[in-house]
Amino acid sequence: xxxxxxxxxxxxxALSILGAGLGVVLANxxxxxxxxxxxxxxxxxxxxxxxxAETIAAFxxxxxxxxxxxxILYGIMFTPQxxxxxxxxxxxxxxxxxxxxxxxxxxxxxxxFAFHDAGPVGPRGGDLxxxxxxxxxxxxxxxxxxxxxxxxxxxxxxxxxxREP
Amino acid sequence: MEAGPFGIDxxxxxxxxxxxxxxxxxGLVMNGALLLIYLERKIQAVMQDRIGPYHVGPFGLLQTxxxxxxxxxxxxxxxxxxxxxxxxxxxxxxxxPMLASFVxxxxxxxxxxxxxxxxxxxLATLGSMGVLGIVIAGWASNNKYALMGGLRSAAQLIxxxxxxxxxxxxxxxxxxxxxxxxxTESQPGPLVNVLIIPFAFVTYFISALAETxxxxxxxxxxxxxxxxxxxxxxxxxxxxxxxxxTEYGNxxxxxxxxxTLWFGGWNGPGVDAFPILGVLxxxxxxxxxxxxxxxxxxxxxxxxxxxxxxxxxxxxIPLTLLNLAVTATLLMAFPNDQLPVAIANWILVAALVVGLxxxxxxxxxRIRERLRTRTLGPATAA
Numbered sequence: 001x002x003x004x005x006x007x008x009x010x011x012x013x014a015l016s017i018l019g020a021g022l023g024v025v026l027a028n029x030x031x032x033x034x035x036x037x038x039x040x041x042x043x044x045x046x047x048x049x050x051x052x053a054e055t056i057a058a059f060x061x062x063x064x065x066x067x068x069x070x071x072i073l074y075g076i077m078f079t080p081q082x083x084x085x086x087x088x089x090x091x092x093x094x095x096x097x098x099x100x101x102x103x104x105x106x107x108x109x110x111x112x113f114a115f116h117d118a119g120p121v122g123p124r125g126g127d128l129x130x131x132x133x134x135x136x137x138x139x140x141x142x143x144x145x146x147x148x149x150x151x152x153x154x155x156x157x158x159x160x161x162x163r164e165p
Numbered sequence: 166m167e168a169g170p171f172g173i174d175x176x177x178x179x180x181x182x183x184x185x186x187x188x189x190x191x192g193l194v195m196n197g198a199l200l201l202i203y204l205e206r207k208i209q210a211v212m213q214d215r216i217g218p219y220h221v222g223p224f225g226l227l228q229t230x231x232x233x234x235x236x237x238x239x240x241x242x243x244x245x246x247x248x249x250x251x252x253x254x255x256x257x258x259x260x261x262p263m264l265a266s267f268v269x270x271x272x273x274x275x276x277x278x279x280x281x282x283x284x285x286x287x288l289a290t291l292g293s294m295g296v297l298g299i300v301i302a303g304w305a306s307n308n309k310y311a312l313m314g315g316l317r318s319a320a321q322l323i324x325x326x327x328x329x330x331x332x333x334x335x336x337x338x339x340x341x342x343x344x345x346x347x348x349t350e351s352q353p354g355p356l357v358n359v360l361i362i363p364f365a366f367v368t369y370f371i372s373a374l375a376e377t378x379x380x381x382x383x384x385x386x387x388x389x390x391x392x393x394x395x396x397x398x399x400x401x402x403x404x405x406x407x408x409x410x411t412e413y414g415n416x417x418x419x420x421x422x423x424x425t426l427w428f429g430g431w432n433g434p435g436v437d438a439f440p441i442l443g444v445l446x447x448x449x450x451x452x453x454x455x456x457x458x459x460x461x462x463x464x465x466x467x468x469x470x471x472x473x474x475x476x477x478x479x480x481x482i483p484l485t486l487l488n489l490a491v492t493a494t495l496l497m498a499f500p501n502d503q504l505p506v507a508i509a510n511w512i513l514v515a516a517l518v519v520g521l522x523x524x525x526x527x528x529x530x531r532i533r534e535r536l537r538t539r540t541l542g543p544a545t546a547a
Contacts, residue, residue: 005176031251031304038297058286066293066326070319073300077316128283128343 009050016043025097030076038069053127186278190267198413199229205459212463233409239401244307247398251305256399256406258298262291263414270421271345273431273443284345285337288422289330292376295415296322299395302407306398314394317470322376324477329372331485335365335492336426339506349430359427361503362492364513366427368485373419375477377412380462382473420454421447480521488513 020043023036041064048057135143203218203226210217218225243252266288268278281287296319303315337343339362340351352358359366375382396408424430428450431443468476488510495505 031248035251035301054281054283055286058283058290062286062290062293066290066296067323070296070300070323073297073304074316074319077300077304077312 006050009046013043013046013050016040017047031073034069034072034076037072038065041065041069053131055128055131183278186268187264190264190278193267194264194410194414194417197417198410199233201413201416201455202232202409203229204455205462208456208459209463212460233405236402236405236409241403242400244398246307248305248307251301252398253403255298255302255305256403256411258301259295259411260298260406260414262294262298263411263418266291266414266418269345270418271349271425271430272447274436274440276441276444277346280344280346282342282344285333285343285348285422285426288345288418289326289333292329292415292418293322293326295411302399303395306395308398311395311397314397318378318395321378321382321473324474325372325375325382325481328368328477328481328485329376331482331489332365332369332372333422333426335362335485335489336369338489338492338496339503340426345425345430349425349432352429353432357427357429357432361507362427362510364488364510364517365485365492366423367514367517368481368488369423369426371481373423374458374461375473377415377419377458379412379416379458381465381468383467416455416458417451420451420458423454424450484513484517 017040020036020040024033024040027033027036041060045057045060045065048054048060206228207217207225209215218228221227221231243249269281269284269287271277271280299318299322300315303311303313303318306312336348336358339358340348342348342351374380396404399407424447430450431447433442433446435442436446491509491513492506495509499505
């Protein structure tokens with residue numbers, strides 16, 4: 001029964017991700033877009049759980065739904081809302097958008113279909129030790145670089161918005 | 166996947182167990198909220214030298230039932246200019262993460278919805294999701310007080326998540342597991358974690374007060390300045406879900422986390438012989454913390470928004486970071502001995518208890534001096 005359930009869940013999640021992603025681009029109101037984006041992130045987290053990576057799923061929700069979407073909504077609320085029905089910036093460039101999407105999607109699909117006999121993703125239950133080991137040993141240097149980059153960005157943002165007394 | 170009782174198919178049992186856990190959690194949240202509201206009113210009444218509810222039922226015990234029935238029977242009102250879809254979705258967005266948190270709370274040995282090996286991370290994740298609903302509620306209400314309340318709460322909750330999670334991480338470092346069951350099992354005796362890492366407990370307690378919007382951090386719903394914050398436009402059962410159920414449910418969850426991480430969870434006398442006794446110990450400990458929350462609410466005045474943010478970013482986050490660094494270093498240096506960590510933590514607690522009032526006094530003196538010099542300046546002309 002598990003063999004039927006997993007593709008079914010995958011199909012459900014994939015359809016939700018695609019539908020919500022389309023909604024983000026096509027919705028006429030920016031708040032709707034933001035909420036649909038949160039929904040996409042949640043479904044992505046479900047995808048990670050399906051792959052046996054619960055820790056990454058938890059961080060996905062913690063950071064993207066709990067922090068980034070809220071900050072985006074925060075930004076939207078501080079922006080004056082014009083009382084007009086407007087096409088969003090990216091809705092007015094359909095041909096260019098379609099071309100770029102195809103350009104990205106084709107190689108990705110090529111790679112995806114190249115995996116004919118991908119083995120199982122690993123033992124169930126607990127990607128935490130493996131994740132921690134790889135982050136703090138094999139990938140310690142990239143991890144540190146990313147941290148320093150984020151720190152620099154944070155300090156830069158603070159300096160940019162700091163007013164002189 | 167483990168097989169269920171009576172030879173039920175494991176997959177069916179997994180779904181069935183989820184259903185039972187959800188039903189239990191809903192029952193727990195609903196009844197818990199009724200009980201907690203009654204307790205809060207009664208305790209505040211006692212502390213303010215009043216009697217509190219006493220008309221409905223013995224000792225007024227049925228008062229909150231009557232209130233709940235009134236809320237359910239109320240007309241489903243929605244102001245015309247509100248944003249229909251978001252306005253209706255917001256209470257669910259606030260309520261669902263809180264309800265889902267109950268899945269990993271260990272009530273007794275083997276009485277737990279699911280023993281996730283990332284249990285604590287899961288709880289932190291769900292704690293951060295509630296903000297989304299509050300912001301949406303504030304925005305959809307189309308009301309400036311609601312919007313202000315929503316924005317304040319977003320700022321407050323995101324800020325206080327940082328010291329809260331850092332305190333949890335400190336506890337996890339000492340225990341060595343994120344699973345709520347393993348954390349409980351690691352403190353069987355009288356040497357519970359609060360004796361080893363009391364400072365992490367103090368900082369988590371403060372952030373928990375802020376994350377559940379309790380006084381002195383209940384700025385998002387400060388009634389004297391913001392009507393009722395993001396709840397302004399809500400009434401009836403939507404208001405009941407957002408305020409009563411979610412607030413008291415969240416209080417129960419954070420108190421359950423404190424019980425599990427620092428006070429040994431279900432462990433107590435007689436649990437080895439009768440595992441079901443664990444429910445009693447867990448509940449007693451959790452309710453002790455809830456009572457402290459209510460005590461704090463009846464005692465302390467509300468902070469100002471700049472004081473709230475300043476305290477989080479200038480005091481709490483540096484202190485929790487320091488605690489995390491010190492604990493990690495000491496655990497690396499003495500892997501088999503928890504005594505150095507305990508000593509360092511108690512020193513930090515002493516420093517906080519002695520140092521904060523001193524700093525506050527110095528600050529007040531400086532402000533007073535500035536005011537004295539300013540009375541000679543342009544302030545007198547105005």
